[in-house]
Amino acid sequence: KLPILEFPDERLRTEAAAVETVDDEVRQLVDDMLETMYDARGIGLAATQVDVHRRVIVMDVSDDQSAPLVLINPEYTPIGDEREPMQEGCLSIPEYYAEVPRALKVHLKALNRQGEPYELEAEGLLAHCIQHECDHLRGVLFVDYLSPLKRDRVMKKMQKRHKLAQGA
Numbered sequence: 001k002l003p004i005l006e007f008p009d010e011r012l013r014t015e016a017a018a019v020e021t022v023d024d025e026v027r028q029l030v031d032d033m034l035e036t037m038y039d040a041r042g043i044g045l046a047a048t049q050v051d052v053h054r055r056v057i058v059m060d061v062s063d064d065q066s067a068p069l070v071l072i073n074p075e076y077t078p079i080g081d082e083r084e085p086m087q088e089g090c091l092s093i094p095e096y097y098a099e100v101p102r103a104l105k106v107h108l109k110a111l112n113r114q115g116e117p118y119e120l121e122a123e124g125l126l127a128h129c130i131q132h133e134c135d136h137l138r139g140v141l142f143v144d145y146l147s148p149l150k151r152d153r154v155m156k157k158m159q160k161r162h163k164l165a166q167g168a
C-alpha cells in the first residue's frame with residue numbers, strides 16, 4: 001500500500017508529467033495504486049495523491065471491486081454543456097464532502113495497462129470520477145470549486161485533525 005497525501009499538503013498541487021512508455025515500472029505503480037484505492041474504500045485514485053507525479057489514474061465504480069479501470073495519459077472532453085452537481089469526497093481530504101457541479105457526460109481517451117489506446121463515453125458517477133481524478137493530475141482539488149469561506153472551513157477542520165493526530 002502507498003501512503004496517501006492529505007490536504008493541504010503542497011505536493012498535491014504538482015502538475016503530473018505524461019508517461020512516455022507504459023513499462024513494467026508503470027504497471028507496478030498501477031497495481032500498487034489499485035491495492036491502495038481498494039484498501040481506502042475509494043472509487044478513484046490519481047498518482048498525484050500517492051506523491052508520484054505521472055499521468056496515471058486507477059478507478060473502479062463497481063460496488064464489488066470487479067471493474068478496475070486504468071487511465072494513462074487521460075484526456076476527456078465534455079459531451080454537451082449539461083452540468084449537474086454531485087456529492088464528492090476525496091481520499092486526500094478525509095471526512096469532507098461537498099456538492100461539485102461537473103459535466104454530465106464526457107468522452108475519454110487514455111492508454112490501458114498494456115499501453116494500448118482506448119476511448120469511452122461516460123456519464124453519472126463515472127463521468128464525475130474521471131473529471132475529479134483528471135483534476136488531481138493538474139493539482140486541482142474539489143475544494144477549489146467551493147467558496148473561499150467554505151474552503152477556509154475545510155482548512156481549519158483538517159488542521160485540527162492533524163493537531164489531534166500529532167497530539168495522539
Ligand SMILES: O=C(O)C[C@@H](Cc1ccccc1)[C@H](O)SCc1ccccc1
Pocket residue numbers: 041042043044045046087088089090091092128129132133
Ligand atoms: O480521488 C479520490 O480521492 C477518490 C474519490 C473519487 C470520487 C470522485 C468523484 C466523486 C466522488 C468520489 C473518492 O473519495 S472515493 C470515496 C467516495 C466514493 C463514492 C462517493 C464519494 C466518495
Ligand SMILES: [Zn+2]
Pocket residue numbers: 089090091092132136
Ligand atoms: Zn480526490
